[in-house]
Amino acid sequence: DEIGLIPCPEARYNRSPIVLVENKLGVESWCVKFLLPYVHNKLLLYRQRKQWLNKDELIDITCTLLLLNPDFTTAWNVRKELILSGTLNPLKDLHLGKLALTKFPKSPETWIHRRWVLQQLIQENSLPSLATKGNLGAAPVERIHRLVQEEMNVCSEAAGRYPSNYNAWSHRIWVLQHLAKLTVKVLLDELSSTKYWVSMHVSDHSGFHYRQFLLNSLIRRTVTDNNTLVQNQMVNEQNPSLQKGEESAGTEAACAEEQSVDLPRRLDEEMELCTELIDNYPGHETLWCHSDETLNNSHHSPAASHMAQAMDVDGLNEFSSKQGYTQETKRLKRAPVQDSLGPEMEYRFVDKVLSTCRDVDQARFATAYRKWLVTFLGQ
């Protein structure tokens, strides 16, 4: 489940450089300068059609190459061909990639190939005739769910191996967007499962950015759902004969209610998390950034307002079609919200930090934050 290089500059004994201990694979460093050029050369000769290799040899060679250097695109591409011709099980590449990432957690080519493989798997999933193949035991939905969970794990591991691992977190976002389809359930699940992680990695800007992404997606979700609800209401008003049964309308309203009630609470919880971390770990710019943005969201979130549903449909449409989440857009397009206690608490918090902190950076961030509170919240 893990690979690594064992620093061993000389072959002292006449024995294999491969070491396998408790399911962890090690390669003694002296052999790499022989092994890598050898397999590399073999693959290139194959690609140049100067030397034939059969499928099994190809699988072995590319596997070796990629564990030594996973950014070798050609090797991944050979495996793509093998997958497309049906000779190689795509799940094997997910496993190979996972292994490579234990040593090379940033490897761009590994993540890119992984997305290609996942795309192949989703396509297979959507073709019902193929869904009964031997290696696909469970129902498609269950399968996707398992894939998503596994990807979350792989990303989490890689993020832990390298600080602010841009590629790992991008991949995580991509998976949510393309495999999990940004459902409310998965967004909420991810919020709770990453809470501990970010608390242990308070300078990891990528981790906190991920939480902003989750919260923003939830906000967007809520707006779209409210939009649908309002549209339905309008349609119902115009055409009483088309009105859905009371039960289903009631359920819809309940769902929207649930989701719109959740949001302010989530944002408040996020502010609490920020405050706690800022207190415990002075001087981390990421935490203050995150705090800024969360407060901005909770101050302007349409879901926080009961007036959200009364917003005219055009206004909502305009908002949800504008993908850019700039602060100006938010300020101009949202309807006024009910006053939250947020800003007052924030002032108290900042003043407390300023009077008690000894860390120079912390003081600087707190001062900047206070300025921002005054300017942007106008209180």
Added chain:
Amino acid sequence: MHVGGEVDVRSAYCAASVASLTNVMTPTLFAGTAEWIARCQNWEGGIGGVPGMEAHGGYTFCGVAALVILKQEHLLNLRSLLHWVTGRQMRFEGGFQGRCNKLVDGCYSFWQAGLLPLLHRALHARGDPALSMAHWMFDQLALQEYILLCCQCPAGGLLDKPGKSRDFYHTCYCLSGLAIAQHFGSGDLHNEVVLGIPENCLQATHPVYNIAPEKVARAVMHFLQYPVPSLDPA
């Protein structure tokens, strides 16, 4: 970036850069591109690799430069972008970081600092009265200090930060950043700000293409002689 490869904002810049220099821009070639790039700008003010991603110096430069080429910079929130990039200059080191809460790196001397000439131009075009006529909106001397004092390899070449080894990529972008920091504006408004002896002064670089401005002019003039290729088969 290549067939079957990853999709991100860098390819938009590569395409826009090449197409504009070689005069192959057709109306359909960049249809929707500017809007897509604008979606890559996020709540931080910077631009990520794809929509939804964390703001990152390299991607931000590519996005903004591409939009400048496409003449669509106004699709961005320039104010939050300015706020983000100026926040990336490190007050102790003088160099720039690629993302919030990360370490300084010599190559961002170009990717980040290089945004300020682009922003200056865009804001000037909007008639912003507060713009300086002599300096970019970052500490030009501090950046030069970082590059000259911390990023040079004694054996030649430049690098990320002390302790790292030299490579061509860092050599290129440290020098490009140095050129940006030394030269404000052009023509009548040209203002040189050189740290240390006058011999430290480099030739100016074009803030969009990062090659000498004369070369940009020559390339454009040359390719304008040829008609824009048509996509219809002959």
